[in-house]
Amino acid sequence: MRDALRQHRATWRLAVGAAAAGLAVAAGAVALAGPWDAGQRSAERRQAAADATGDRMDTERIGSTLPAAEPVLVPLEAGEGGAEGAGVPAGLTDALGSLLGDPALGDHVTAAVLDLTTGERLYAEDPGGGRVPASTIKIVTALAALDALGPDHRLATTVRWDADGERVVLVGGGDPTLTEADLAGLARRTAAALAERGITGASLAYDVSLYAGGGQRHPLGVNDNIALITPLQVNEGRLDGSTSGPTPRATHPEQDAAELFAADLAEAGLRVEGRPARHAAPEDPEEAEQLAIHRSAPLGSLVERMLTNSDNDLAEALGRHTALAQGRRADFRGVGRAVAQELDALGLPHEGVRIADASGLDREDRLTADLLTRALVAAGDPDRPELRPVLTGLPVAGFTGTLAGRFDGDAGAARDTDPVAGGAAAAPADAGAGAVRAKTGTLTGVNTLAGTVMTRDGRVLAFAFLASGTADAAAAEAALDAAAGTLAGCACG
Structure with a gap:
């Protein structure tokens, strides 16, 4: 059985309204969990630690204890206080x-x-x-x-069936926001699709060919501020369950994701044979039948x-x-x-x-x-x-x-x-x-x-x-x- 998913701290985001005429920030909830900018600032780490005081937040108190943000953006047409040609203010x-x-x-x-x-x-x-x-x-x-x-584009992680090799292939789609829960859902849908075909067991491979043949290390080298840049990873390769800030990262995030997927498939009822192996991308990926897909949030x-x-x-x-x-x-x-x-x-x-x-x-x-x-x-x-x-x-x-x-x-x-x-x-x-x-x-x-x-x-x-x-x-x-x-x-x- 897979381990229970780590509970993430609740985060409230400032509500933002947008219209073709322009933008305005709505007064309301604000984010309290302060992330880091490039992981360089210890002050922001202390701020995050001070702000993140529990696993849940009292939503009834937020409005009464924090000031509401003033409007940040006004309609983008020239209007009151923002007329075109207002000129450079003296001083x-x-x-x-x-x-x-x-x-x-x-x-x-x-x-x-x-x-x-x-x-x-x-x-x-x-x-x-x-x-x-x-x-x-x-x-x-x-x-x-x-x-x-475009803002509606989504990053897709897919699972394909390699009939010749009788194996499941997990194809990295370059989505660093993929979570353990997302991967578990993908495994359930994969196992169900195979069960409909009468397949109860298979080997597992993973494909990371999307990024110029595989993973790439940033010129910084091994660094807590960024994981190996790979099209297949879970929670940005983080090892401690955190969702932001500098933290130790997996040495082989693609392999770790594939092994986690194998455990998910087993829990979903599919017999997984052997350990996951890296899979060379087929000349025509469309020849491999798609079993399941997970799409990220929209690009916007x-x-x-x-x-x-x-x-x-x-x-x-x-x-x-x-x-x-x-x-x-x-x-x-x-x-x-x-x-x-x-x-x-x-x-x-x-x-x-x-x-x-x-x-x-x-x-x-x-x-x-x-x-x-x-x-x-x-x-x-x-x-x-x-x-x-x-x-x-x-x-x-x-x-x-x-x-x-x-x-x-x-x-x-x-x-x-x-x-x-x-x-x-x-x-x-x-x-x-x-x-x-x-x-x-x-x-x-x-x-x-x-x-x-x-x-x-x-x-x-x-x-x-x-x-x-x-x-x-x-x-x-x-x-x-x-x-x-x-x-x-x-x-x-």
Whole structure:
């Protein structure tokens, strides 16, 4: 009998409503289990440990004990407080320039701020300079995947019958969200399909040929932040039952998944002969009869999960599916070329850009503040609703994902809380709580933040701040949060 499934901690997600006219974040439940951004920050680990106080949460108390998030995105047509051609607010350049000049942000910061509705540039500091983006590259990964595959695409794990070999073949479909429960359900359906054919026993093989012949190790090597990149794994190869954050990973996740599937088949009544063996992909996979299939959540949901949790494994999987959609090899080189092709198709500038991986763990990655902000503008285009999950998946400052423990005002106090000319102000970081939605990026010596912010007069801006050469991650994050908070407090209409 298979072991009982581990109980996962309950997680509440911020409810998000979307319409063709635009977006608005609904006040309501917020996520308390804080995941990690690239596994680099011990502060986020402590936050997660403090937040995850039990296996279940009192749903009746959430609304009374936590502040509701303010609306983050307003309708994308020009409207009250967000009229097209509102122009660059006086004083914004001085206010941001002072904050982004904080020594905590290292030797050089590149930055850009655009109006999300019109694409008008409001602020720039070397916006075309390529910098290590860390996990903010996931914004580009998400945009490319959605454009290539569409938000309704699902990743399929299948089981086929090899009649010649009298064996069951578990075919990895590149779905890192596959769980033990999913695999058990797939086994039950497989056993039932074989029983209808009068088959009570068979050997088992597994096929991982989808990804350029098999599994691939990230250039980081063996690392708790990412599993072997393979089209067949359960719970991202995690060994401790956790669902996010750095943790030891399986050495051979494909083999482990196949052995778990064998146990599931036996429990479902099929006699499994021998141990699972790796199976060479047939020349024509369609010749093998399909017995059962498991499909992931829609790609739009996967993108939201990837961005909110800064999920490295899911990011690499989405990058590879983007490459496969273009007929490229599902490896690092194929991913880089596929993402560049999608950027071309979307008309986004990528001079000075290098896509070395899809997750941002590789220090060879280079992005520009210009590309990141223009990617966010593209995601907000009312004529491209299929790209909207790039915006709805961004963590909400002070509430969800990798921003759950930030923008609390403890470390990001203003340098000058008096309004500057034209209504721009250097505001406390907590001014951005609920108003900023952004992807974080953290590597040693690198701190980045890119996303959207609603100003105090209702204008929605896209911003990207990329800092390198940082020595104190907490101080750098505080400085970035203060800059984003200043945008939230800006009278930019």
